[in-house]
Amino acid sequence: MKRSLQDKLAILADAAKYDASCASSGTTRRDSRAGGIGSAGGSGICHAYTPDGRCVSLLKILMTNFCIYDCAYCINRVSSGVERARFSPEEVVSLTLEFYRRNYIEGLFLSSGIIRSPDDTMADMVRIARMLRIDHGFKGYIHLKTIPEASAELIEQAGLFADRLSVNIELPQDASTRKLAPQKKPETIRAAMAGVRLSREASRERSHTGKRSARFAPAGQSTQMIVGADAASDRDILTTSARLYSGYDLKRVYYSAFSPIPDASTALPLIKPPLMREHRLYQADWLMRFYGFEVEEIAGVAPSGNLDLTLDPKLAWALANRAQFPVDVNKASREMLLRIPGFGTRTVTRILAARRSGPVRYGDLLRIGALMGKAAPFVVLPDWRPGALTDSQALRDKFAPPPEQLSLF
Numbered sequence: 274m275k276r277s278l279q280d281k282l283a284i285l286a287d288a289a290k291y292d293a294s295c296a297s298s299g300t301t302r303r304d305s306r307a308g309g310i311g312s313a314g315g316s317g318i319c320h321a322y323t324p325d326g327r328c329v330s331l332l333k334i335l336m337t338n339f340c341i342y343d344c345a346y347c348i349n350r351v352s353s354g355v356e357r358a359r360f361s362p363e364e365v366v367s368l369t370l371e372f373y374r375r376n377y378i379e380g381l382f383l384s385s386g387i388i389r390s391p392d393d394t395m396a397d398m399v400r401i402a403r404m405l406r407i408d409h410g411f412k413g414y415i416h417l418k419t420i421p422e423a424s425a426e427l428i429e430q431a432g433l434f435a436d437r438l439s440v441n442i443e444l445p446q447d448a449s450t451r452k453l454a455p456q457k458k459p460e461t462i463r464a465a466m467a468g469v470r471l472s473r474e475a476s477r478e479r480s481h482t483g484k485r486s487a488r489f490a491p492a493g494q495s496t497q498m499i500v501g502a503d504a505a506s507d508r509d510i511l512t513t514s515a516r517l518y519s520g521y522d523l524k525r526v527y528y529s530a531f532s533p534i535p536d537a538s539t540a541l542p543l544i545k546p547p548l549m550r551e552h553r554l555y556q557a558d559w560l561m562r563f564y565g566f567e568v569e570e571i572a573g574v575a576p577s578g579n580l581d582l583t584l585d586p587k588l589a590w591a592l593a594n595r596a597q598f599p600v601d602v603n604k605a606s607r608e609m610l611l612r613i614p615g616f617g618t619r620t621v622t623r624i625l626a627a628r629r630s631g632p633v634r635y636g637d638l639l640r641i642g643a644l645m646g647k648a649a650p651f652v653v654l655p656d657w658r659p660g661a662l663t664d665s666q667a668l669r670d671k672f673a674p675p676p677e678q679l680s681l682f
Contacts, residue, residue, distance in 0.1 A: 278368070281360055285336070289384055310374070335386060336383060339388050340388070342457070344453060345540050346531060355535070380436075383417055383418065385418070387422075402435055418438075419438050432490040439495045441497045442496045444502065446509060446513070453502065470522050475489070497526075499529050502542070511554070529551070530550065556586050564618070565611060571586050587612070591612070591613070598650070599650070600651060603655070613651050614644075614648055615651075650671075
């Protein structure tokens, strides 16, 4: 039966909901004021999130959910009984342009199942990006989820048209990838990431004549990791993330809680992990990138290596390291201020600026925006001392949610 474009859109947009890598920040260099349509910066790109945290600002679709691979965690694997559909490259281009002209979207997020071969699939994705950029002058945002097994030449071409490339690491441990996605090789995935990094670095250099190289994925690369499909602890996951950030210069690692799928493999758990675990991982990831925390500091709070689901990672760390508190807000370094619960990066910057004008007091912190409900037991100010509160046995209970009656069902 021949499907209509609307039928295909319903199937392939739904199939793309498992891709979490949809943030679109990081580039301002494409601007339609000199011609073409759309813009990748300023008001041209905005974000909207559904209640479960998914970004919906882009046209996020699969080119096809046909796939020759049989990854156990993927609903589109070849052995799955899901309804299948496939867009032609021309249909994806038409949809993107029509949605953009109607102000429904700010760009395109394109992923795909693997049809015929990785190179055939990647070639079609590159063709879509080329038609948008060259044939239609599209200046909006394009994020391509590349196929790691595709040739380096095709990924190189993709980076010339896309703002961001992403290569899914899939699972935090190589052994899990080999077990659950036997047709994928962790080494190949990492090699693709390394290739993107090298191409980005090369694109920033000038030739001997001073001419700039062609831009390559100016918004960088990202990856996605499935959480809860294997037995990896949060320490394992964060260790892999730290290695990816430092080794491949990634912009983001996205964490996607495993969702049980119809006719799932017996190698997978029967229930999904709590969404709070995904949230805590994002918080821990943020602490590593912007607050100077090391993996072991965050994940070492509990012997299991898993994050506390009832407390945010920074507060859990502070409670486990009370010997370092209370901190004198008027004397502490920026690094130590960033470790105080309730102080964000912007708050710390404002505190450092305020200190130049005189001692910072309790009221000043409230006006600056510090969350004193969290910070008060951990700070000393001219008009505030926590006394025995910092070492109180009941301090954790003050922050933890009240116990709930467990359900049998």
